[in-house]
Every structure is written in C-alpha cells, then in structure tokens.
Amino acid sequence: MEIHWTNLDSLDERDRQDAEERFRRLAESHNDLIDLRITGKKNGREPHASEEVRIACQARGREIVAARSSHQVGKALHDAIEAFEGEVWRLRERRRQRRGGRGRAESQSETG
Secondary structure (H helix, E strand, C coil): CEEEEECCCCCCHHHHHHHHHHHHHHHCCCCCEEEEEEEEEEECCCCCCEEEEEEEEEECCEEEEEEEEECCHHHHHHHHHHHHHHHHHHHHHHHHHHHHHHHHHHHHHHHC
C-alpha cells in the first residue's frame, strides 16, 4: 500500500506518523488497500477557517472515501481516519458475507 500526502504541510509530524501506523495496521494481513491519498484543504479564506481532510483509497476495484472537517487539522485527520476505518471494515464484511453466501448456494445446488 502506498500512502500519498497532499496539502497537509501544517500537520504535526507526530500526527502524520500516528496516521500512517493506523493505516498500516488496517492493511495488515489484507491486500485490498492499494493506493491511499490523504488531502487537506482549508474551507474558506478567513484565518479561523476549518480544515478538511479527505482520505481516498483504491480497494480492489472500489474507491473508499472519507472526509471530515475541524478547526484543527489534527482533529480533522483523526475523525477522517475513524470514518475511513469504518468504511474499510464494512467493505470487508460485505465481501465476507458474499463469499459465504455463494458457498452455501453452490453446495445447495450440488445436492439438489
């Protein structure tokens, strides 16, 4: 899995390292996450505008996207990661259920 960071120069290095560790743990023992892009943008021009962090990832033919905003870029990143992790687990669960469902249908048709 490759991780690409864009427009997040204001992000604390510790937050970046923690995020990369979470992404690596999420990808551990799975090969479905391919190309991960984390992008930041400021919402508005005023000094206290919120920061948006968007995470997009190619996952074996699907794109998983999660975005969150906060007045602190570290908080926006944390919230976006939480949402992204939830989407990854839901995708994996749906795949697992489909594999399990196909196996039952195939075995029933073989006995019928």
